[in-house]
Amino acid sequence: MRNSTCLQPSLATTVVLPVIYSFLFPAGSFGNILTAWVFLRQALTKRTQYIYLANLVAANLFICSTMPFLAAYFARGYQWAYDSVACRIANHLGTLIMHISMYVTIIILCSTALSQYATLKKNSDAQCSHAAKENFYRCVLQKFRQPKFAKYLCIFIWFTVFCITVTAITYNIQEKAEKEFPSCYNMKVEAGEFVTMIAASFATASFFVSFTTVLLSYYSLTRHLDKIKKNTCIEEKHLIYSTVKRNILVIQMILTICFLPYHIFRPVFYVLIKNDECPRLNYLVEIKNFLTCLAAAKSSLDPVIILLLDKTFKKSLYGLFTKSTPEQHKRKDDIFNEETPEM
Template identity: 75%
Template structure:
């Protein structure tokens, strides 16, 4: 497959549409995430679990947005470069590689946010409503996701893992580039990537996807049980809010990432055929699905604006000159609690 003699011939969809899309996503995502980072840096609540996750999510989003200019140039001119040229190497390392590894940082952090939301609400409801059954292991794990200290360590582990994967990938790519002879930068090898990396990344996504899905299902069932047995009118808004937050995260994973991760294994299998026209179509479909996944990083500030009242009030304060005391009095739509000791 990677030694295919087929020369990819990108269509206008690749050489024009993708560069235009990335050109719009870059300023929108950069400005939005920089603004989000600035607002989070002004908050006194950064030691809270949700804000630890959100700050790391914004950092990963900014790294993804920083790769978009490289991807813009690659899709517009990559088919004219030779494989061993300096521009091709720069784009592969600073564009495609960094974008993909940080994409999985955002996936893991999003799933951690969903579990933290579910864990906090589950803990609050368990304190009021007794439930039968042996859930000690589940409660222990959920308790960890509520703790700011655990959130910090988890994010550190995620970033260290990403750093190791990046170094290994750069080393392997550099070795392969010295051995590979290809007339173009835009080729099957670059577009297909490594089989092992694809399997690992796909497994990571579906594990995160199922964790969020199970959290939403468990919360829905838990809420139904409480509603049948107890009047919870006073707390109903909180339950509904957390349920909506987890649902939004599930929709992000489903709309932005699921199509890419369903198509990627199919794409890898179908590349075994040396049918050039079909290979061109497969590569272009894969690249547009990748663009959809990358677009999520530009949309995250809008999603945070809709989900987080503190973020919304802080943003409004930039234009209305609200005082910090007013910000502190505004409740956060992300349900939180005091750190567990």
């Protein structure tokens, strides 16, 4: 596994991956910068939902910032010396930022889904007191709707993920290699050492906890809506219910399409790389890198998803490029102060 001459990148790695990252970088950077600009101009972060969204945008921008380094690494990494500055920047710094931002995104998406679900429970409990759950369960859910709690939760998520990732990568940097690696593109970089694998296992477990939480939220939400509809405690005019259900479904789809393949394959990758067959190692590494690219692509798609799903954001973006009357300003303020969970 540690044979540095074993890995020989194919055209899929040296051409296709750099092209994909080169395309994702400007698209994702422009979309997320524009989204951040709208948030700052319209002060949307005063709402709990937009505290989560603002942190997602920040994580997206961090991921986008690593894309030029990743494109350069896959295009020329096999020609770089292992101890070169370019190799250290592209892998150590780029990997650090990429993984921190990726898992911050996953956990905040889970928190956003719980926030959406808590909003529905709050409104339905107010209308159907007989459908209320236990007080403790309801109070925990409502925490995700409180701006102060959301801010501290996001800070805690960033800090925890940062500490775990830095510890694993720092250990990997300081780990003594058994022999010199002639190129940057090698198994030590692609697979990491023992501590890196432990951190990866913990991260994979965290993903599946988040994934299962969102899935159970959607299932519970569907059952809850069916129940209150039977009790005629919900009217057709209450579009908030369908909006919440749609938003949680979108989060579930993002986790499933962008992140699930990578996290299913990662344990398989660490088991199979123990075999020293070079052709197999090359295939495994390339599959891993393409699945990582799929996960990174999510950062470029987020602005489009927010634009399509969030009516408030769409109105705010349109308002920045048009002249507003005093009446429109008043309506805008009313929109920002409302509690409907337009994701």
